[in-house]
Amino acid sequence: DFVPGKGQGLIFNLHGPPGVGKTLTAEATSEVTGSPLYIMGVGDLGAELEALEKNLRKVFALAYRWKAVVLIDEADVFLEKRGLHGIERNAMVAVLLRQIEYYPGILFLTTNRIKVFDEAMMSRIHLSFYYPQLDVDARARLWKAFLSRTNLRILEEQSLVWLSKLPLNGREIKNIVKLSSAVA
Structure with a gap:
């Protein structure tokens, strides 16, 4: 310019x-x-x-x-x-x-x-x-990453697969894990 x-x-x-x-x-x-x-x-x-x-x-x-x-x-x-x-x-x-x-x-x-x-x-x-909508693999990685930062027990693989199929975005996954950790 x-x-x-x-x-x-x-x-x-x-x-x-x-x-x-x-x-x-x-x-x-x-x-x-x-x-x-x-x-x-x-x-x-x-x-x-x-x-x-x-x-x-x-x-x-x-x-x-x-x-x-x-x-x-x-x-x-x-x-x-x-x-x-x-x-x-x-x-x-x-x-x-x-x-x-x-x-x-x-x-x-x-x-x-x-x-x-x-x-x-x-x-x-x-x-x-x-930034496209998250796919199942991306959601699975997010579930694992957010859960690993908590005192929650890591989920069994079949539960993780089931959760990853839910059409949630990253913020929703983070909020669910945060709430679960708070009430656990």
Whole structure:
């Protein structure tokens, strides 16, 4: 880019259904780079234009100072295609586009509905990763991993096979194991 300060960061879009590892990817990146992770949801940013711009500037300034990896969770709300209606929302998309374009650090956006993204946003993303629904093998690995971190007795193989066939996501499996461990 020829504009000073523009486009120096890395923007990743992690998209897929809930509980498949999108947030975990940002957490792992933070750990590997030795950087703190600053997580914010759309509710933290504000629903009005002025609040959004002020909060984004503040968050990005802090993250830059801390050399933090930033994660905006459920970013689809602010990144939907702009249209003829909803001038306020269109302005919010423009604010977010401008702010992320000048953030010089690592930024992750987690989304569930990439098909509704604004084209201008897609052109600013350096890398987009799709996370598919977990299959039986992935769920079995998660059951084993989460159970191994508890005081619960490891399940017999047939019980593990049965549990792995249940259409649960990673967050649901983690929560079940956590609850089971708490009441055991």
